[in-house]
Amino acid sequence: MSAALEIHGAVASVGGRRVLNGVSLSANAGEVVGVLGANGAGKTTLLRAALGLVPLDAGVARLAGDDVRRLSVAERAHRAGYLPQERRVAWSLPAWRIAALGAVDLPDVKARATALQALDRVGLSPLAERGVLEMSGGERARVLVARLLATRAPLLVADEPVAGLDPAAQLLICEVLRREAAVGAAVILTVHDLTTAVRYCDRLVVLEGGAVAAEGAPRDALTPAVLARAFGVSGEWLETPAGPLISLETIRS
Amino acid sequence: MRRPSLILGLSLALALVLAASIMLGEVSLSPAQYLAGFQQPGSAVGEILWSLRAPRAVAAAVVGAALGLSGAVMQGLLRNPLAEPGILGVSAGGGLGAAVAIAAGLAFSPEVVETAALAGALLAGGAVAVAAARFREPETLILFGVALSAFAGALTALVFNLSPSPVSNTEILSWLMGSVANRDWLDIARGLVPMALGAGLCAYAARALLMMTLGEETAVMSGLPMGRLRAAAVAGAALLTGAAVALAGIVGFVGLAAPHLVRAAVKGDPARILVPSALAGAILVVLADLIGRVVPTEVELKLGVITALFGAPLFALVAWRAARSWRA
Numbered sequence: 001m002s003a004a005l006e007i008h009g010a011v012a013s014v015g016g017r018r019v020l021n022g023v024s025l026s027a028n029a030g031e032v033v034g035v036l037g038a039n040g041a042g043k044t045t046l047l048r049a050a051l052g053l054v055p056l057d058a059g060v061a062r063l064a065g066d067d068v069r070r071l072s073v074a075e076r077a078h079r080a081g082y083l084p085q086e087r088r089v090a091w092s093l094p095a096w097r098i099a100a101l102g103a104v105d106l107p108d109v110k111a112r113a114t115a116l117q118a119l120d121r122v123g124l125s126p127l128a129e130r131g132v133l134e135m136s137g138g139e140r141a142r143v144l145v146a147r148l149l150a151t152r153a154p155l156l157v158a159d160e161p162v163a164g165l166d167p168a169a170q171l172l173i174c175e176v177l178r179r180e181a182a183v184g185a186a187v188i189l190t191v192h193d194l195t196t197a198v199r200y201c202d203r204l205v206v207l208e209g210g211a212v213a214a215e216g217a218p219r220d221a222l223t224p225a226v227l228a229r230a231f232g233v234s235g236e237w238l239e240t241p242a243g244p245l246i247s248l249e250t251i252r253s
Numbered sequence: 254m255r256r257p258s259l260i261l262g263l264s265l266a267l268a269l270v271l272a273a274s275i276m277l278g279e280v281s282l283s284p285a286q287y288l289a290g291f292q293q294p295g296s297a298v299g300e301i302l303w304s305l306r307a308p309r310a311v312a313a314a315v316v317g318a319a320l321g322l323s324g325a326v327m328q329g330l331l332r333n334p335l336a337e338p339g340i341l342g343v344s345a346g347g348g349l350g351a352a353v354a355i356a357a358g359l360a361f362s363p364e365v366v367e368t369a370a371l372a373g374a375l376l377a378g379g380a381v382a383v384a385a386a387r388f389r390e391p392e393t394l395i396l397f398g399v400a401l402s403a404f405a406g407a408l409t410a411l412v413f414n415l416s417p418s419p420v421s422n423t424e425i426l427s428w429l430m431g432s433v434a435n436r437d438w439l440d441i442a443r444g445l446v447p448m449a450l451g452a453g454l455c456a457y458a459a460r461a462l463l464m465m466t467l468g469e470e471t472a473v474m475s476g477l478p479m480g481r482l483r484a485a486a487v488a489g490a491a492l493l494t495g496a497a498v499a500l501a502g503i504v505g506f507v508g509l510a511a512p513h514l515v516r517a518a519v520k521g522d523p524a525r526i527l528v529p530s531a532l533a534g535a536i537l538v539v540l541a542d543l544i545g546r547v548v549p550t551e552v553e554l555k556l557g558v559i560t561a562l563f564g565a566p567l568f569a570l571v572a573w574r575a576a577r578s579w580r581a
Contacts, residue, residue: 053470077476084470090332091466091521101464104475131521147467151475 002065003028004155004186005050005080009059012049019045021210022059027186029154032178034201035190036222038231041207043190044085047157050188051082063155077105081151083144085159085190092131095124095143102150111150118146121176138169145173149180156180158189162196174200194222194235194246206230222246256525259518263532267314270539274310275302277547304437312436312444313542313556314535316501317511319448321534322527323493324508326455329462329523330486331391334572337509338494341394341487342401346377347498349405352412352425360424367440371447371499377401378491385487386480389469394487431502431557433542444500447492452531454489458482459524466523504557506564507534507541513568537564 003026012020019042027033035043048054050061052068061068063079071079081102089098099115106114119128122142132140141161148156158177162170170193178200181187191197197204197218204221206214208230214221219237227235228251238245276287280301290298323338331340338344350373351366359365384397409425416422461482464472473479497504511534512526519525538556541563545554 048470051474053473073473073478074476077474080474082471082474084468086468086470088332088468089466090329090468091516091523093466093521097520097522098467101467101471101475104460104464104477133521144467147471 002062004064005157005188006062006065007046007050007059008061010046010049010056010061011058012045012054012056014045014054019210020049020056023207023210023212024059025050025205025212025215027155027188029184029186030181031202032181032187032189032200034197034204034218035188035207036192036194036197036204036230037190037207037213041230042210043207044159045210046207047082047159047188047190051080051157052076077151077153079153080155080157081148081153083148083156083158083161085163087137087141087144089132089140089144092133094129095119095132095135095139095146096128098132098143099146099150102147103152114150114152115146118149119143121149121179122146123172138165141165142169142173145176149176154184155186155188158187160190160192163192170196194227194248195244198222198246199243219244256519256529259515259529260532263515263529263536267532267536267539270536270543271310271314274313274539274543274546275306277543278306279546308436308438308441309433309542310539312433312441312500313538315441315444315448316433316497316504317507317535317538318531319444319451319493319497319534320504320508320538321511322452322455322531323490323497324510324534325512325523325526325530326458326462326486326490326493327508328512329465329526330458330483330490331395332465332468333391333395334513335509336395337506338490338497339402339503339505339508341381341398341491342377342405343374343381343491343494344498344503345402345405345409347371347374347495348429348503349373349409349412350376351428351498351502352409355425355428356412356416356418356421358421360421363440364443366428367443367499370502371495373405374491374495374498375447377405378488378495381491382484382487386484389473389479391469427555428502429557430555431504431560432555433501433538434553436500440500444496447496451489451492451496454485454492455527458486458489459527461486462527463522463524466521501538502557504538504541505561506568507537507560510564510568511537513572 005027008024010020010023023046037043045054096115099118100111103111103114119125122145124142132143162173177187204218206221206226213230214226224235227233233248234251236247238247286298290302293299294303320338327336347370351370354366354369385394413422461477464475464477512530514533515529541559542556545559
C-alpha cells in the first residue's frame with residue numbers, strides 16, 4: 001500500500017529564497033511523524049509543499065500514491081486534512097460551526113454531529129455553542145484541532161498544533177493525535193518542544209537549512225551531534241519514570 | 254435569534270419604512286386622498302404616490318440592499334470588518350464613468366450617465382476580479398483596490414480640473430453626493446438586472462465566505478474551488494455596487510454598517526449574514542432618503558450626505574460595542 005504522504009527530493013523556494021533543498025520523507029497509516037528544526041529550517045514549507053500549496057522546483061509530492069499536482073482540490077481534501085499554523089479566526093462563530101467546517105462534504109445534520117463528536121474528543125463539548133473569539137487561545141486551538149479531526153481524512157497534517165498552549169492543552173492535543181494514528185490515520189506534525197516530540201512521535205525528521213539532518217526513531221534521530229548541528233544546543237537524554245527527557249544547554253564556545 | 258425570524262423581522266421593518274416613505278413627503282395628504290390616490294394612479298395624488306414617491310422609495314431599497322449585500326460579501330471575503338463595497342475601487346470607477354459622461358455634456362440623458370457609471374464600475378470590477386483570481390492574500394486585493402480607487406479618484410479630479418463648464422462640475426458634484434430623487438420604474442428595472450446577476454454570484458460564493466473564516470489555506474484545503482469562488486464573490490460584489498452607484502450615485506457607509514447591524518444576530522456567520530445585511534441596507538437607505546425628504550431645508554439633503562452623517566456615528570457606536578469580538 002502506498003504511503004499516505006510521500007515526498008521525494010523536494011526543492012522549493014519562497015519569495016525567491018530556496019527553502020527546501022532536496023527533502024524526502026514519508027508518513028504511513030498508523031504512525032505519528034514529527035518534523036523538527038530551528039525557526040526557518042523549512043518545516044512549514046515542507047508541509048505546505050507536501051500538500052501542493054507550495055509549488056516544487058524539483059521533486060514530487062504524493063498523497064496516497066498520486067502526484068498531488070494531479071489531484072483535484074476535492075480529491076486532495078478527501079486524502080488530507082490540514083491544520084495551518086495561523087490560528088486567526090475572522091468571525092466569532094460558535095465552536096461547533098468552526099469544527100463543522102472540517103465536514104463541508106457532509107449534509108448539515110451529519111456535519112453538525114461530526115463536529116460535536118470532534119469537539120468531544122478535544123474536551124470541548126460544554127463550549128460547543130460559545131463564540132470562538134470569546135474563548136481563550138488554548139480553547140480556540142482545540143476547536144481548530146476538532147475541525148481537523150472532523151475532516152476524517154486518512155492523513156492529518158498539523159503545523160505547530162501545540163505552540164503557545166499550556167501544558168494540559170499540549171498533552172491533550174498530542175494524545176488526541178496519537179489516538180487518531182492508533183485507529184489508522186497517518187499524522188504528521190511540526191513541533192518545537194523536543195520532549196513532546198520524543199514522547200508522542202514514532203518517527204522524527206530533523207530539518208536543517210532546508211535539508212534532512214537526521215531521520216528515524218526519536219532516539220536515533222536526536223543524537224547530541226544532531227542537536228548541536230540543527231539547533232545549536234548541547235543536549236543530553238535523561239531517563240525519568242514518566243519517559244525520556246532531553247536536557248538542553250547553550251553551547252559555549 | 255433564529256435566522257428565519259430575523260429575516261421576517263427585517264422584512265417587516267422594511268415594509269414599514271417603505272410604507273412610511275410613500276405616505277410622508279412635502280405634500281401632506283388626508284387618508285381619503287391616499288385611498289383615492291392608490292385607487293386612481295392617474296390622478297394628481299396617484300401621480301405623487303405612484304410616479305414620484307413609490308419608485309423613489311423602491312429605488313432606495315434596491316440600492317440599500319445591493320450595498321448591504323455587497324458590503325457583507327467584501328467583509329467575508331477579505332476577513333475584515335472594515336471592508337466595504339468601495340474598498341475595491343468599484344464605486345470610484347462608477348463615479349469616474351458618470352463624471353466623464355456629465356463633463357462630455359451628456360447629462361441631459363440620465364440613462365447615458367447611468368450606463369457610463371455602470372461601465373466605469375464594471376471596468377474597475379473586472380480589473381479587481383482578475384486580481385482576485387490571481388492573488389490569494391486579502392491584503393493584496395485591498396491594496397490593489399486602494400490603488401484603483403485612488404487612480405479613479407485622481408481621474409475624476411482631472412475631469413473636474415479640465416472641465417470648462419462650472420455647470421457640469423456642479424452636476425458631477427451633485428451626482429457624486431448620491432440621490433434617488435426622480436428615479437422611475439424603468440431606472441429601477443435597468444438596475445435590477447445587474448443586481449440580480451450579482452446577487453446570484455454572491456449566493457454561489459457564500460460557502461467560500463464561510464470557509465474564509467479560517468483563512469485562505471484552510472479554505473483551499475477544504476476542497477472548495479477557491480479561485481473560482483473568489484472571482485465570483487468579487488464579480489458579484491462589483492455588479493451590485495456598480496448597479497447601485499449607477500442608480501443612485503455614491504452612497505457611503507451603508508455597505509460598511511449594514512453587516513455590523515446584523516452580525517451578532519447571525520452569530521458572525523459570513524454566509525448567513527448575506528440576506529439580513531441586504532435587508533438592513535435597504536432599511537437604512539429608505540430611512541436616509543425619507544429623512545432627506547422630510548427635514549425642512551432650503552435645498553433637499555442629498556442621500557449620500559445623510560447616510561454618512563448618520564452612518565458614521567452609528568457605525569462608531571456599533572464598532573465600539575463589537576470591538577471585543579473582533580480581537581483574534
